[in-house]
Amino acid sequence: MTTAAEKQADLAGPGIGSYEELESLLPTDYAPLLGPRETMEALYAAKRLIEDLLCERLGLTLVQVPLIVDAESGVNDYLDRDGSRTPVRFHISNDRDLHPVEAEVVQAATKWKRLALRQFGMAPGEGILTDMRAVRKDYFLDHDHSAYVDQWDWERAILPAQRTLGHLTDTVRVIWGVIKDTDRFLREHWPALADPGWPELPAELEFVHAEDILAAYPDLPRKQRETAMLQEHPAIFIYGIGWPLEDGLPHELRAADYDDWSTETVSADGRPMHGLNGDILVWNPVTRRRHELMSGGIRVTKDSLVRQLELSGQLDLLDTPYHQAIVRDEVPLSIGAGIGQSRTMMLLLRKAHLGEVSVSVWPEVLKEMCAERNIFVLE
Numbered sequence: 001m002t003t004a005a006e007k008q009a010d011l012a013g014p015g016i017g018s019y020e021e022l023e024s025l026l027p028t029d030y031a032p033l034l035g036p037r038e039t040m041e042a043l044y045a046a047k048r049l050i051e052d053l054l055c056e057r058l059g060l061t062l063v064q065v066p067l068i069v070d071a072e073s074g075v076n077d078y079l080d081r082d083g084s085r086t087p088v089r090f091h092i093s094n095d096r097d098l099h100p101v102e103a104e105v106v107q108a109a110t111k112w113k114r115l116a117l118r119q120f121g122m123a124p125g126e127g128i129l130t131d132m133r134a135v136r137k138d139y140f141l142d143h144d145h146s147a148y149v150d151q152w153d154w155e156r157a158i159l160p161a162q163r164t165l166g167h168l169t170d171t172v173r174v175i176w177g178v179i180k181d182t183d184r185f186l187r188e189h190w191p192a193l194a195d196p197g198w199p200e201l202p203a204e205l206e207f208v209h210a211e212d213i214l215a216a217y218p219d220l221p222r223k224q225r226e227t228a229m230l231q232e233h234p235a236i237f238i239y240g241i242g243w244p245l246e247d248g249l250p251h252e253l254r255a256a257d258y259d260d261w262s263t264e265t266v267s268a269d270g271r272p273m274h275g276l277n278g279d280i281l282v283w284n285p286v287t288r289r290r291h292e293l294m295s296g297g298i299r300v301t302k303d304s305l306v307r308q309l310e311l312s313g314q315l316d317l318l319d320t321p322y323h324q325a326i327v328r329d330e331v332p333l334s335i336g337a338g339i340g341q342s343r344t345m346m347l348l349l350r351k352a353h354l355g356e357v358s359v360s361v362w363p364e365v366l367k368e369m370c371a372e373r374n375i376f377v378l379e
Contacts, residue, residue: 016142019365026143027287030352030374033192042190043345043357046182050152050344053178054129058171060154063120065130066112068103074320075115077108078255085138105135108338110258111322113155114299117332118325124332127156132338141362143287143353143370144343148360155336163298163333165239165265168276169207171335172237175294176205176280183348198285198350205280206233209273210240210251222252226281226290234283240265240275241295242308256308257323258336259297263304286352293344296337302327353377 016022034042054060069075071089079085088105106112109132116128134149141147158167183201187194208229217225229236242254242261254261259277267273277297284291300308305326309315317323325331345357353370355362355377362377370377 016140019363019369022142022366023369025287025289026369026373026375027352028373030286032352032356032374033195033198033350034190036356036378038190038192039349039351039357042186042193042349045189046186046345046348047341049182049185050178051129051131053181054152054154054175057174057178058127058129058154058156059125060127060129060156061120061122063116063128063130065109065116065132065153066106067133068105069112071102071104072320074317074322075111076104076106077110077258079107079136085136088135088137106132107134107136108132108149108151109134109153110255110296110336110338113153113336114258114331114334115322115325117155117157117334118330122157122332124157124159124162127154127334127336129154131341141366144289144291144346146342146354146358146360146362148358150341150358151338152341153336153338155334157332158298158335160333162335163260163263163276163301165276168239168278168298168335169237172205172207172278172280172294175337175339176235176237179293179344179348186348193348193350195350201282202233202235204235206236208233208236208238209267210238210243210275210278211245211273212267213238213251214245214247218247223290225251230281230283230290235280236282237278237280239278240273241278243274256312256314257305257317257326258299259295260300260304260308261297262308262311282347284347286350291343291347292340293347294337294339296335298335299333300326301333302329 076087087107090103092101092103094100109130120128130153132151132153135147136149137147139145139147180201213225213229217228241251244250261275261277263276265273279292280294282291309317342354342358346354351357352375359378
């Protein structure tokens with residue numbers, strides 16, 4: 001039986017805990033279906049298609065996105081609420097330090113996007129899509145976590161009446177349809193990817209509340225619960241990530257100031273639940289592991305923002321420009337998410353490592369371990 005301490009340790013800090021563990025988990029029978037050049041050709045064709053389909057089906061406009069932000073603005077994403085992942089910060093000695101700026105490299109554009117809806121004049125039903133790049137220096141670097149992050153960060157303005165599980169569900173289904181259509185496109189244009197050894201993605205996602213996953217697997221920590229659920233349903237969306245569950249712990253720690261994980265909701269069969277957010281996860285047949293593709297949801301109102309900051313002991317954040325914009329109703333109500341680009345390409349191109357579809361830095365121990373298994377990362 002898993003102890004409470006083990007469950008607590010599993011709440012934050014993505015990835016595998018050691019290279020000894022990773023060595024035991026990497027596939028030993030891997031053979032890439034596409035070479036490096038073909039991989040890049042397929043990757044950029046898929047990237048263009050995904051961006052076009054997201055804009056068409058969600059009413060989005062592709063816009064520029066910052067790589068660096070003012071450290072005092074409050075718009076950087078701290079990812080969790082335990083302080084374990086901090087951004088790269090640096091001093092810009094502008095004008096011989098007469099007008100300096102303290103800057104941070106973004107970890108995600110989650111908060112910036114909501115402010116950007118106002119900047120770009122987006123009305124309900126309209127939104128933005130970004131080709132976001134970030135640095136996350138506190139990740140453990142394994143097969144699907146990198147210090148270099150690329151995401152399709154998107155955000156769409158909504159009406160108050162759309163702050164529902166139904167609207168969230170419909171939006172997630174649209175996104176899954178984009179991923180499915182891209183999978184078909186790649187299989188048609190790169191026949192090697194239609195290898196019968198790798199099944200097509202499921203036609204539909206299974207939608208499940210975090211509370212129900214805990215009830216099904218009460219003795220397992222979070223990642224193991226997800227793995228067990230994916231054996232039954234190889235593509236799922238988990239509602240309500242962040243709210244404390246029956247065992248007193250959230251499914252996973254979530255930042256308190258963007259996704260609304262505290263609003264009361266009702267399940268399809270009438271049971272009280274919490275949270276208007278969630279994650280898309282799939283079973284990756286190449287790595288034989290759980291594989292997260294997207295995280296997001298309906299964003300906080302001023303009321304749920306204050307409630308979540310209070311629950312997480314972070315009310316001091318209310319003084320930043322980003323938080324004040326929400327409290328003063330200066331930004332639209334919205335829904336949004338981050339879709340991992342390299343994660344998605346890793347899945348669709350049947351790769352065993354993020355480093356086969358993106359260029360980053362990796363420790364020698366990982367590169368050597370991968371090379372022994374016919375996995376060669378780009379450098």
